[in-house]
């Protein structure tokens with residue numbers, strides 16, 4: 248391509264960003280923008296799919312039929328989110344097959360939170376309330392992200408996330424109105440999920456290598472630390488309302504800032520989990536690889552059927 252054309256294309260791209268016009272799949276875009284989106288959207292898709300595992304683990308053990316139906320619906324929603332997102336990623340010219348292979352080989356990442364185990368029923372409450380709550384903080388601004396297919400996928404995803412957050416908080420509310428053992432179980436779930444939930448927003452702004460460029464491209468609308476602070480501000484009153492204690496001795500309301508101050512995050516733990524050494528990393532990937540292998544015959548049968556139909560039509 249002539250240099251002059253490239254300058255004009257870049258200018259048109261910049262103009263769209265400036266005027267809040269969405270970038271669409273057939274539009275010209277800088278290679279680095281495309282690469283960043285492929286990385287972010289595939290990471291997001293993988294998180295939805297791997298995220299089904301810790302909750303799927305409790306479907307057969309839900310305490311009653313209503314809880315089972317709600318949890319089942321929630322986990323199915325996550326599968327749908329994964330599908331929208333893989334489709335959005337494919338519009339950037341990256342294949343789903345490759346993306347899934349990258350997940351299985353450990354090349355692609357997914358949210359660190361899903362590498363923690365879900366040990367009790369209260370974990371379904373803590374995960375819905377905190378993990379889906381953190382996902383909402385992250386994803387609501389993504390409804391305005393600059394890449395059209397990603398932004399549009401987020402609109403429905405966010406509506407469903409809001410249901411997920413409420414079903415989790417409702418489990419916590421019910422447990423906190425129950426017996427001493429139920430209250431202790433809810434508190435224990437909060438103790439285990441609070442810090443990993445804060446880590447979901449990613450490294451601090453000072454450490455985050457991609458943030459500024461992503462903000463300039465209007466892929467991201469807030470920094471990791473801004474989103475983390477919004478999440479703390481929203482979650483602390485919810486915990487207090489039902490008698491739960493946030494496991495952070497340094498947490499206190501800062502009158503001058505009008506926000507909560509909170510304690511230091513254990514970034515060493517985060518690094519370990521992201522680099523594959525969390526409590527469940529190997530188990531999660533093994534489950535996904537097994538699912539792919541078990542589903543192979545379905546895909547082969549569907550392909551053979553499509554082939555047969557094509558031949559029939561041609562003859």
Ligand SMILES: [Fe+2]
Nearest residue numbers: 295324325328
């Ligand atoms: Fe989701």
Ligand SMILES: [Fe+2]
Nearest residue numbers: 325379408411
């Ligand atoms: Fe969700």
